[in-house]
Amino acid sequence: MKKTWLMMFSMFALALLLVACGGNDDTDTNTGTDDGGTTEQTDEGATDKDEGTDGADGDTDATSYDADAAESSYQQSCASCHGGDLEGISGPELTKIGASLSEDEILDAILNGRTGMPPGMLQGDEAENVAAWLADKK
Structure with missing residues (x-):
């Protein structure tokens, strides 16, 4: 009986983990219309990373990102495992x-x-935007 309960609990915990870390199938095309909740990624609204060396390993990055859109994507697809405040x-x-990766x-x-993290949580420009935003966390 104990084995049955343990097996059922384990399956429930696994299912809960997979649901919590599942990606959002909705794709936000950001048509540029301001509907109160969409953020359009543009050069004007982007945050420029420090152009030059980052101080740690001498790499230069000149990637810009939309911090509001990145944080929104993070909250929808990543916060359930990595926390709302990272x-x-x-x-x-x-x-x-960003100090280590x-x-x-x-x-x-x-x-x-990665170990324990399923692939494809975000795709395309959304993934690139979140990666640039996280890389700036040092």
């Missing part, structure tokens, strides 16, 4: 992830997954 829950803390490494983790 503090980490079942996934690792991301408050200073490059933007390309973060993008690779988002697109291809």
Whole structure:
């Protein structure tokens, strides 16, 4: 009887984890209309990262990103595992992830997954925007 309950609990916990870390199938095309909730990613509204060396390894990054859109994407697809304030829950803390991983490494983790993280949580420009935003967290 104990084995049956343990097996049922384990299956429930696994299902809950998969649902919590599941991506959002809705794609936001950001048509440019202001409907009160959409943010259009443009050069004017983008946040420029520090152009020059980042101080840690001498790499230069001149990537810009839309911080509001990145945070919104993060809250929808990542916060259930990494926490609403990047503090980490079942996934690792991301408050200073840019100090240990490059933007390309973060993008690779988002697109291809990592230990315990499923692949494809975000795609395309949305994934690139969140990777640039997280890379700036040092």
